[in-house]
């Protein structure tokens with residue numbers, strides 16, 4: 001086990017304070033919107049673990065959470081929109097108000113598939129809360145009702161976002177230095 005090196009990062013894209021304030025804002029909006037409806041949080045493993053943990057602690061403790069793990073078939077690092085379920089929900093979503101909790105919407109392909117999949121199971125409503133969104137990278141426009149922080153279209157890690165399974169535990173989000181992932185030095 002070795003500590004991360006600050007030279008692994010080019011710059012901080014979202015500070016811990018930015019993330020905390022965004023979570024407060026998201027939770028307040030969700031509390032208001034679901035004041036008179038039951039809610040089921042559906043986290044998408046693994047990236048959404050941090051967002052789910054921090055969001056759920058800002059919502060009533062009675063709100064249930066469930067998890068899905070999906071794998072996107074794609075060429076190289078790009079998701080294709082063809083999604084395979086690695087771990088399905090434990091809950092039956094029929095008639096339930098589902099809120100998908102994501103760490104990031106990048107191309108939007110994973111999310112578009114997930115929303116369609118959960119709707120097809122008879123959920124009463126399906127909405128999305130995403131901690132981060134890369135607007136420049138959106139290929140498929142999906143309605144994301146709750147967006148934490150818009151971030152630039154860079155290779156970022158932290159707060160659930162990984163590079164080769166590393167850096168998910170970083171409490172802030174940073175642009176990864178090219179030397180870490182084998183890119184050309186900037």
Ligand code: PRP
Pocket residue numbers: 044045046047048070071072079102103104105106107108109110111161162
């Ligand atoms: C990430 C992220 C989203 C998806 C977004 O998951 O958590 O689910 O990619 O990309 P898209 O908008 O281009 O579809 P990833 O497949 O990297 O798995 P992870 O959560 O385990 O890191």
